[in-house]
Amino acid sequence: MTRGIQELSGIGAKAAERLSALGITTVYDLQSYFPFRYEDHSIRRIQEVDHEEKVTLSGTVHSEPELRFFRKQSSRLTVRVLVDGLLVQAIFFNQPYLKKQIELGQVISFHGKLDKNRLAVNGAKLIGKTEGQGLDPVYSLRGDIKMFMLRKWIKQSFDEFPDDIEEILPYQLMQTYKLMDRREAFYRLHFPEKEKAFLQAKRRMIYEELLLFQLKMQVFRKKQRESTHGVTKTLHKDEVQAFIASLPFPLTQAQDRVINEILEDLEGKHRMSRLLQGDVGSGKTVVAAVALYASVLAGYQGALMVPTEILAEQHVESLTELFANTPVRIGFLSGSSKTKERRETLAKLEAHEIDVLIGTHALIQEPVIFANLGLVITDEQHRFGVGQRRVLKEKGLEPDVLFMTATPIPRTLAISAFGDMDVSTIDEMPKGRKVVETHWAKQDMLPRVLTFIEKHLKKGNQAYVITPLIEESEKLDVQNAIELHQQLQMVLTDWNVGLMHGRLHATEKDEVMKQFAQNEVQVLVSTTVVEVGVNVPNATVMVIYDADRFGLAQLHQLRGRVGRGSDQAYCILLADPKSENGKERMQIMTETSNGFELSERDLELRGPGDFFGVKQSGLPELKVADIVEDYRILEIARDDATKLVKSTAFWETDDYRGIREELARQGAFLQDRLD
Template sequence: MNVPVHVLKGAGGKAAEQMAAMGIETVKDLLFYFPFRYEDFSIRRLEEVQHEERVTLQGTVHSLPELRFFGKKKSRLTVRVLVDGFLVQAIFFNQPFLKRQIELGQHLIFHGKFDKHRLMIQGAIVKNAQSDGAFEPVYPLKGDVKLVSLRKWISQAYKDYGDEIEELLPESLLESYKLIPRAEACYFLHFPQDMAKFKQAKRRMVYEELLMFQLKMQYFRKQTRESTDGKEKSWPAEKVNSFVEALPFPLTAAQSRVLEEILKDLNSPYRMNRLLQGDVGSGKTVIAAIALYAAVNAGYQGALMVPTEILAEQHSASLKELFAGYPVTIGHLSGSSKVKERRETLEKLASGEIDIIIGTHALIQEGVDFHQLGLVITDEQHRFGVAQRRVLREKGIRPDVLFMTATPIPRTLAITAFGDMDVSTIDEMPKGRKPVETYWAKPDTLPRVLKFIDKQVSMGHQAYVICPLIEESDKLDVQNAIDLHRQIQEVLPHLHTGLMHGRLHSDEKEEVMKEFAENKVQILVSTTVVEVGVNVPNATAMVIYDANRFGLSQLHQLRGRVGRGSDQAYCILLADPKSDSGKERMAIMTETNDGFELSQRDLELRGPGDFFGVKQSGLPQMKVADIVEDFRTLEVARQDAAKLVASEAFWKSEIYAPLRQALEEEGVFRKERID
């Protein structure tokens, strides 16, 4: 099966080049290039069909077809067909020849996406009246590769090489889950005879795909946990305990639980590789501070890397306050650090005079050396590329690594993207914190909203106004920050209104944020640059203009900028009620403040690629499985993979040789892995 694809008839030359662009270079690649959807041409009754479902219907032509042309080549042909007692309007685009073929009273079978509200099928395909109700695969294509040609080559590949498809799964797993053989499953994914066979085939290949991925993750996890290249850190327990007891607030049960998990990792000879996730305001920073304090008392330095200079300054201030009265030296390093200040900081860092350094990506630049780096904490870890995180980690002498994120990650993605890491979750908010009251309003209610903001400011509070764009756009009809800033200044001239967006120089951003933090600016008009790294407890109002342009997780992050003090906070979502894409999200935002529930709903609405951003997500490109829909199978595969990797039989028995060989071919044992 590893022979080049050009051995197949008609698949040489340009066709082979174009298939290579699709990731198909060998016959094996072709046999495992599965369809992304199927067209079901079995005839359905109208009453069974769902709105916007692709469906095949049959009926009698009730009126002569009407043909209209648009431009030189585009056309639209409309014909009304009597289907199960209803008149359905069938629309055929760019098929003018059908006008000569369709006659009154003619029996038709046609296929397309059905609009149940308007009783209409758009872009319908007329099928021969003798259609046998085929279930046909549709493949992702590139270049000039035609669907018909690809199907023909796959069919030929099966005839010539299908008997070479090797079974990967041991008999025990096949019997346990009643899975059909691998070769049979591959065949029925390409050539489904009926829905039952297709479901059996898909179920088998979904499990195999998820098991293979989880075997990789569990192997990496085993390597991390069993590698004794970490440093066991010991500290006087009474010192850390007294530090925790002296905090101005008690830890929640969730904070105490994750702290115990982190300290246990620090105290072990294995390198910590842990993700700490928790909602905005759940208290991750204090856990990070305690972990850093433990590392310092064990004789090591700690580093905290954050995505923005604003956040670095705020963390520096809050940690200095927490460690006031303790023999802990805090350093700060960012791109805007002055030359003399930077030189002194670097010298103290290299000599060990600085115990904890806080900074932006400046921490990973050339010339930044540590005396004895023992703990690396990366805040808002998804904001850094994997290469940036790796550079900082490798600066230390086998340091422990803790990633933190305030973007709650659904369990589905935690298992998939961070399956080789330990995950700690703070799923409880501190007592007494008031939920942000969230409202959804029409954009034309802005004057009333500004009156509300004026009232909040008169009570001594501050407000954010967020919009998606910096300047006016011809492509999108959305409010822009510059116009909105001008408009608010005109309506509320007695208040100081600031403007912040990504095009401002870093110094200008810092100045605006400093003025807002000091209440010299009462209203801050901004793009989403404030999503991460701003802590102004005095701000009680958040207005998000064109809120339907944002995903749920981003809306929740923005909302998290308010409600950080003891006063009641409010979030007002200004969104067009006619926007179908935004209706559901706006409704969900007004119903819950739970970031984990929102992240799960966001995942379901947008899919995993958009949730994280494909480039840095580390998410696998699944051929058959869907990690959202197939979550239960993912859980089972994870449990099975963990048992297999932990067992001696998996590494030695001939029964598991095919699985080991498949992992070897994918480079797993050469440590080609997700960082």
């Protein structure tokens, strides 16, 4: 695997430099540089082809090719071809040399995209005699490397060094799943001549990729557990149950279930690392309160970190109410805390006169010292960088850690992105909570929508109006927050219309949200910065402009800002979607209010990178597998990885040497993964 790329004949220093830009420095790198997609060059009958579908057709040249040149040395070659009884106009852009290759009466095959009238093929390319029989691999390129050059070098690498690809999977797994040999699988992915062999190769590599990723997760988890024993807490379960019984509302079965999972972790000898996910309004805060109460009774302090000051203040208010008849002492710390107040809070914290400290990222500043930190909870955990979460965790002696999120994460992504954590899910809503009515309106219905907003304002309620952009954009024809704010001020003259967007300073955002929460502002025009957290029970209307530009998960999060009080709430999606995808999203939003169901549909429509944001997602960079399409194999790989890591044979026998070496090559044993 370490044979340098220049050992391949014909690769000199210049070619090696070009290849290094693609991350290819060894022969093995070249052999494992798989295509990112395939073009289907199987010849089709034109009657079977859909509008704007890329397709390979074959027919007889019916007219002499016509070549025209334009400015900037561009050209267009047009030729009519009789395909399955229909005349097709094939247009070849910037390929003037084809004029000499195409002759009247000749049978040719060509690949391109049919336009609306199903007759002209735009952007076509002529298919050679050796092609047109199946899949054509397409590679990601950079610099001045051409596709034909890369394909030639890959073929050479297999001819000259056929043994550079070693088998890494143990015989047992190969037999169990009847997997193709690794070298053969690599070759068939590059040269998919036979469909059956190609599908077997793909299946083998999908399993290998997902197994390696899950093994990395499980190895990391095992090493973490071995190196961090955590603190075993002695819980006063009777008092915890008495606290639960004293709550002014009954817990749902889902809340009971996740509370038991968390309490079991707190008592265990290993440090808790758990993700608590639940839909907006499912009662995560109460679960956090029970966990904090149990930890405090056991003699430890708790920390609750949230992304914004106003959200922190709301948590202080709700937890103060929940802990009213208990000995739990609550402290608050934020960036805007006054010097004297801050000094007093820090002194009380260090003296263990504060049991639960609630605040923003100010909690991770250097002077903040806990006397005995035992539980760390981060709310809306995806809003904090991994480094910030880690600093807070390190302020205690291996404290238990609970991450909370109101973004429902599909099961597939939970297995992938959080495979090194335990996941608790609140998948049940409290009884009596009204479902937000959701309606899809076209843009020409805006006057009726404004009348609807006014009707609710007259009742004393409030409204959100959400727009995708801050300022006007030439590229996107969308309503922007600043212009929309000005328009609504002129229309809704009897009410105060506020404005919030991402370019405001944090203190300005907090001030606008406070005004809205206190009903000093009745209509809040905002970008998606209101997506997280703040509770305004009086807000009953959510209007989302250009709703088709948002994903389902984001639309659901925005919808969750209303319906937090006793009055019926409404969400109106203003959109004239041109794409089928956009129409489907609008329909799905009006049909279901279940966040987990929506998240699964969103994942199918958008893919994992767009759902999470690739950089913060923790998702693997997969070459062959797709965690959405291949979720069944993902679950099998996770189960296999869990069993392997727990077995002695995996760590010690020769059967698993290849896979251990591959994991070591990928850095799985370096302990450098962040939480």
